[in-house]
Amino acid sequence: MTPTAAMQATSPASTLFPQTPSKGRVYNFSAGPACMPECVLEQIREELIDCRGGGIGLLELSHRGALYEALNNEAEAACRKAAGVGSDYAVFFMPGGATVQFGLLPLNFVGEGETATYIDTSIWSYKAYTEAARCRNVSVAFDGRAIKYARVPKKGEFAEPAGAKYLLYCQNNTVEGTTFWAPPETTLPLIGDATSDIFSRPWDFTKHAMVLAAGQKNLGASGASLIIARKDFIASATTKLPTILRFEDHANAGSRLNTPPTFAVRVMGLMAEWTLKVGGPTAIAKNNAYKANLIWDAVDNSGGFYSWPAEKWCRSHLNVCFKTPKADLDAKFVADAESHGLFGLLGHREAGGMRASIYNAFPVHGCELLAQFMGDFAKKNG
């Protein structure tokens, strides 16, 4: 349940990763939508007017034409390669973010009188649970709210109701600054919400019946999702639903069951290709660990000026959260950081404090600057 060697690496990052933003752009610590590699943004800019020399822009391409078909297939292939799954898994895109998928899961897989269960480690997994509870019978397998979301469950520390149609968990908790370092071991069909950690580290997708990820963090575009799912699992869904709300129908139609979110799919494809280009999840995990440790170290070495309730063994490498001793100092921190070119550090409204969201594309130098700024701010205000 602790980071692997790769995830703990502290060696300086590869120069393939973004280092500093170009002129006029700031360091954007937003939790999502979040900063993207500038090379991907430039590629999108180029394609908007004329995609691949056909005289038609990316937004204007027929989703039934050969050119869009190629873009779609390239996006699926890059995501499949980054995930490392075989032909027993479908890799496809759907409209809507993770919350839409939270709504569709009970309708697809939980019949009247059946149940599903949720590991609750964050406001997002709780949202997945409450959305399902509006229409189906669901239960809480691990009650993280009772321990103020200070950690994820330890091995076996959750219920597995017999016959539950799935067990859902959130792989990385953006608001709480915690993460699972391995998928929970279970005999139930496991569903992982990977919205904030997809392709951020080596990850065993094959332990899952389904992994879903909305686009707006490591995949670039909000309003659409990547789904990686065992074919036999999605085939088990009820057919008494409109096809457009069934995961299996989207998979069988190759992500083109209807007019898909074509732009978002292309952006997700470009992000997945960038993921592979910089070295894939293994290289990215090292870079993310290096970045995160800079900031967590600044918390730990502040003599108690900065703190965060999350237990150290499950600290996230993607969302580093911290508070000063007083709420008004937190506000001053956020304002002063902006004057140093460090934006988007205000914590989630339900957790308070600060949050540095540093997904795969966040530039290394921004983390160095933030750690430096944290030290200076603590000296002046401590």
Added chain:
Amino acid sequence: MTPTAAMQATSPASTLFPQTPSKGRVYNFSAGPACMPECVLEQIREELIDCRGGGIGLLELSHRGALYEALNNEAEAACRKAAGVGSDYAVFFMPGGATVQFGLLPLNFVGEGETATYIDTSIWSYKAYTEAARCRNVSVAFDGRAIKYARVPKKGEFAEPAGAKYLLYCQNNTVEGTTFWAPPETTLPLIGDATSDIFSRPWDFTKHAMVLAAGQKNLGASGASLIIARKDFIASATTKLPTILRFEDHANAGSRLNTPPTFAVRVMGLMAEWTLKVGGPTAIAKNNAYKANLIWDAVDNSGGFYSWPAEKWCRSHLNVCFKTPKADLDAKFVADAESHGLFGLLGHREAGGMRASIYNAFPVHGCELLAQFMGDFAKKNG
């Protein structure tokens, strides 16, 4: 049931409308995603790197930040103005295209043992019906399939089952080349699918309980929808659904119930603002009529070389469809047209022939060139 004077106008279009594409770009007659105004594409290109001088690109903006809030509110305001609805209507955006909304309608509004009814004038309205029929009791109010979709119903020519929760129709039929020139008169809550004709002409939204429009034609970006709905109608939906699948919850959250499709919303906003800038639906209707008449006239003046089964009184001004006497001549037409810079003319696979989709932003000169080409082709091959 015939076009109004404004819709029949044949005066040359305002110079505010696109006339010819810029260098390297072709005439794109795609049915959707479809061609967009180049001024909108250029604006998006600029915002992708740095949106409004904040140092953060459009795709990277937090949906909870002040800047995105402004973009969202501007988009809603422009759509509200173009629609001309008052405060009894909600104007908001949702993830997913029209097919997603087709799936959500029965789940929201039709309980077990209740019913809804559909005017079937096209493969799309039939799809709306079949999607609903998978989970709820629905009926066909007008059976256009029985007359091969040659026209829309005449006044009162459809059933209105007592107690039906809504009556759905498709305002413009992209595959069949037909259109309603006025909303059907009914006492049932009326739902219009305006995906292909939104803001293309003056339209009485207040005759509707809901009008929905996916983005990929007159609103620019696929994978998201504009919804204009009477507040009391969407409030009548069941609460036994995940909030993310309820229209009312999206409306009440100001299109930010979860992380929305931020890019698509911005694109829809820019398209709605462009709609207003060129003169709004009234000016656009005149321009569209001028463009469509050029091509329909080329059909009618071909001495029978070109034909289309749709009845003339309900011909679409947005999708002009035609066939030559033989399928192999159709294929030759499509290939020859491409060599003249006219792309995307292949008809829908279920209808055959050719289709010129000429939505609001399609350049006037492209219609003139197509009409000329049609005459030349008929002479050579007739």
